[in-house]
Amino acid sequence: MEMSDPGLPSGMNLPAEDSFYNLLIDTLEGLDQPARGLFLQKLLKSLTQLDFTESLSLEIWERILDRRAELKQLVGRPVALKTAMMDVLTSSNYLRQPVLMEYEELKKLQVNAATDPLTGLYNRRLFEEYFEKELNRSRRYDLSLALITLDLHMFKDVNDRFGHPRGDEVLRLAANTLRHSMRTSDYAFRIGGDEFALLLPQADSEQAGTLGRRIHTNFAAVLQPQRMDLPLGLDYGLAVYPQDGDQTSILMKIADERLYQMKYANRPQPAPGAAPQIPSRRATDRPQPSTAELRAAAGGPGQVIPPPPPKPPVETGAAARKSNVERRRWERISLAGKKAFATVSNGGELKLRVLDMSHGGVALEAEGTLNLGDAFHAVLHVPILPATRVRLKKLYSLPASGPQSRVGCQFIV
Numbered sequence: 001m002e003m004s005d006p007g008l009p010s011g012m013n014l015p016a017e018d019s020f021y022n023l024l025i026d027t028l029e030g031l032d033q034p035a036r037g038l039f040l041q042k043l044l045k046s047l048t049q050l051d052f053t054e055s056l057s058l059e060i061w062e063r064i065l066d067r068r069a070e071l072k073q074l075v076g077r078p079v080a081l082k083t084a085m086m087d088v089l090t091s092s093n094y095l096r097q098p099v100l101m102e103y104e105e106l107k108k109l110q111v112n113a114a115t116d117p118l119t120g121l122y123n124r125r126l127f128e129e130y131f132e133k134e135l136n137r138s139r140r141y142d143l144s145l146a147l148i149t150l151d152l153h154m155f156k157d158v159n160d161r162f163g164h165p166r167g168d169e170v171l172r173l174a175a176n177t178l179r180h181s182m183r184t185s186d187y188a189f190r191i192g193g194d195e196f197a198l199l200l201p202q203a204d205s206e207q208a209g210t211l212g213r214r215i216h217t218n219f220a221a222v223l224q225p226q227r228m229d230l231p232l233g234l235d236y237g238l239a240v241y242p243q244d245g246d247q248t249s250i251l252m253k254i255a256d257e258r259l260y261q262m263k264y265a266n267r268p269q270p271a272p273g274a275a276p277q278i279p280s281r282r283a284t285d286r287p288q289p290s291t292a293e294l295r296a297a298a299g300g301p302g303q304v305i306p307p308p309p310p311k312p313p314v315e316t317g318a319a320a321r322k323s324n325v326e327r328r329r330w331e332r333i334s335l336a337g338k339k340a341f342a343t344v345s346n347g348g349e350l351k352l353r354v355l356d357m358s359h360g361g362v363a364l365e366a367e368g369t370l371n372l373g374d375a376f377h378a379v380l381h382v383p384i385l386p387a388t389r390v391r392l393k394k395l396y397s398l399p400a401s402g403p404q405s406r407v408g409c410q411f412i413v
Helices: 015-031 034-050 052-076 081-091 103-112 124-141 154-163 164-181 205-226 248-265 293-301 319-329
Strands: 147-151 186-189 195-201 233-241 332-333 340-346 348-360 361-367 375-383 388-397 404-411
Touching: 015 034, 015 081, 015 348, 034 081, 052 081, 052 375, 124 147, 124 186, 124 195, 124 233, 124 248, 147 154, 147 205, 147 248, 147 388, 154 164, 164 195, 195 205, 205 233, 233 248, 248 348, 348 375, 361 388
Parallel strands: none
Antiparallel strands: 147 195, 147 233, 186 195, 332 348, 340 348, 340 375, 348 361, 361 404, 375 388, 388 404
């Protein structure tokens, strides 16, 4: 309900806020001086964040009413009490940090600065801020902290085939899946085009892995009604403080490496017996270690590694593609410390540690001499990847540390 002001022309009404202030004036006139001073003291503190005495509050209020009357005479029409109030408080230097917008508008600006407009998730700026803050808290109180990085498998194909509006819809579906799958104590962020991240305070690797699998499954169910005929999915990788590292950069790198392993696992698999193919990453993905770094990491101290073939001359066409495939056969991915192993049958189940893996084969660590013949079957168990049955051909056996030996094997197509 709006109230009429006698100073306004007939038929004109005041806005609701001004009507409230007029009611306030009338109410204060009916109070005795101590009660009026106490009320004004609290009102002025809410506006200025300053503590006034009751007598000074009464004095400022009288100045506001006088200033309102002066402004009315100057402009020839009624002036809102709020205008006179702001004029008196600013001229008296009582408003040192004035807020010149409605509170709801201010809150809206704060939300927009922290969230991604498309998905409503927190943005990358807030991710970096929260990641550092949660990691510091975990260090201080000796708590675990899990990081999950995710991206959309085959997302580029959605934009190419169906257009960007459909791609935006898929991004929103992914964001909703994260919200509905995670705990209330977790944080979800969109950190890039089709890249997301979760921070899980006080979560270990088992809890993070369970959440990752749940998100992967839930998103697959959400996509079914979309009927896009694409192998879409949310690939993920995880890293946990403190066992995987104690710096944000290290945890991000490890989570990204594991995300890439899952992305490779979700690509179309070769026919049974064919050599696994590790695809190159998109240009927008994070860079991989160089060939030299991979070979050095795979070898380790005291281990002899067969050298790669001589670098071929520059070729083009089919010859160049053939040379590239041959060169990539020698690129090794170290699996040291990743709990990777292979099981083979040798009158019982024999468990061998997997040292590294390449396009062309795998290096195993065996106790003494591995007597399995020149060719044998094995089941590879690599974290995040599904168990894979392969046929191997033994190429060499070299002494490693102690009684162990390094056995180089080639995938048999």
